[in-house]
Amino acid sequence: MTSFLILALVAGLAPAVDQCVQCTDAALCQAHLSAQSAAAKALKPKLRGGAPADRVEALQGLARLSGEHSSVPSAEIAEMVASALGDESLPVRAEAAKLLAIDLHPEVAVRSLVKALDEVRGEIGKLGFGGGGGRFGPPTDEDEKDPKVAERRKLREETMSFARAVVDGLGKLPDDRCVESLADLLRQLTRRTGGELIEPVAQGLLNLESRPAIEALVQKIKAAGTGGGDAGGRWGPDTTGKTLHDLLTKAVAARGLSETPAWSTKDPPDWDKWFARNQKQFPAKLGKYDLAKMRKLRA
Numbered sequence: 001m002t003s004f005l006i007l008a009l010v011a012g013l014a015p016a017v018d019q020c021v022q023c024t025d026a027a028l029c030q031a032h033l034s035a036q037s038a039a040a041k042a043l044k045p046k047l048r049g050g051a052p053a054d055r056v057e058a059l060q061g062l063a064r065l066s067g068e069h070s071s072v073p074s075a076e077i078a079e080m081v082a083s084a085l086g087d088e089s090l091p092v093r094a095e096a097a098k099l100l101a102i103d104l105h106p107e108v109a110v111r112s113l114v115k116a117l118d119e120v121r122g123e124i125g126k127l128g129f130g131g132g133g134g135r136f137g138p139p140t141d142e143d144e145k146d147p148k149v150a151e152r153r154k155l156r157e158e159t160m161s162f163a164r165a166v167v168d169g170l171g172k173l174p175d176d177r178c179v180e181s182l183a184d185l186l187r188q189l190t191r192r193t194g195g196e197l198i199e200p201v202a203q204g205l206l207n208l209e210s211r212p213a214i215e216a217l218v219q220k221i222k223a224a225g226t227g228g229g230d231a232g233g234r235w236g237p238d239t240t241g242k243t244l245h246d247l248l249t250k251a252v253a254a255r256g257l258s259e260t261p262a263w264s265t266k267d268p269p270d271w272d273k274w275f276a277r278n279q280k281q282f283p284a285k286l287g288k289y290d291l292a293k294m295r296k297l298r299a
Contacts, residue, residue: 040278052089078108090158094165101169171204175289213218
């Protein structure tokens with residue numbers, strides 16, 4: 001009977017998991033667990049061969065399998081998806097990062113995305129600003145005629161898309177490790193080395209809303225300065241401080257916090273004083289994002 005049920009599930013003939021009277025909110029019944037594992041193993045070879053689009057399809061299929069019973073995400077499936085973070089195709093890696101942050105096993109997701117960001121951040125500084133051939137600045141007309149420059153530009157765009165997917169994913173997982181990883185990256189970034197990631201990283205920290213996350217933003221605003229003293233040559237003034245100030249101001253206003261300091265290029269806002277007054281409005285720690293927390297947040 002069990003063997004028939006497994007075959008029927010793989011073939012899509014048996015009742016859905018959420019209709020099984022033996023499955024609970026905390027565990028799958030043995031028949032559904034075995035069927036899920038068998039279906040996942042059938043998809044596993046597709047992760048290692050074929051075109052990138054085929055591997056993306058296999059990843060999406062794995063995510064759907066795990067999502068059939070969202071309160072019991074499969075660690076086995078999450079590990080298979082996480083393995084694609086090392087795929088030779090950057091778009092495949094980006095898809096894996098996106099899927100890990102959407103209802104896959106929380107511990108696997110956090111651990112894998114933190115590791116992925118640590119690995120990709122070393123590449124970010126090598127990419128330069130804009131899309132031009134390994135130097136600062138946008139591509140010139142001569143660059144457009146050079147296939148090597150076009151190839152480097154493509155690599156840069158795909159690397160940054162992957163990094164953005166990892167950053168966005170970490171911002172959805174309420175875990176102190178995610179805060180620490182994003183805060184470390186924010187300190188590293190300048191507008192000439194992965195500057196387009198500054199705003200997504202800041203938004204991720206704001207989403208996590210812990211005291212260290214907000215403090216990391218305050219420190220970055222201070223480090224960026226007023227933005228009025230750097231003309232920036234051909235790239236214009238550096239507005240990093242103002243951009244982060246606006247993001248933080250909007251976020252704290254949504255929480256009903258008052259006395260948000262106004263921005264001024266002549267007299268930068270005293271965010272340290274504001275933080276000292278308001279830090280107790282944010283949790284000092286998030287703890288670990290585990291199955292219990294995932295279920296609680298969904299309840």
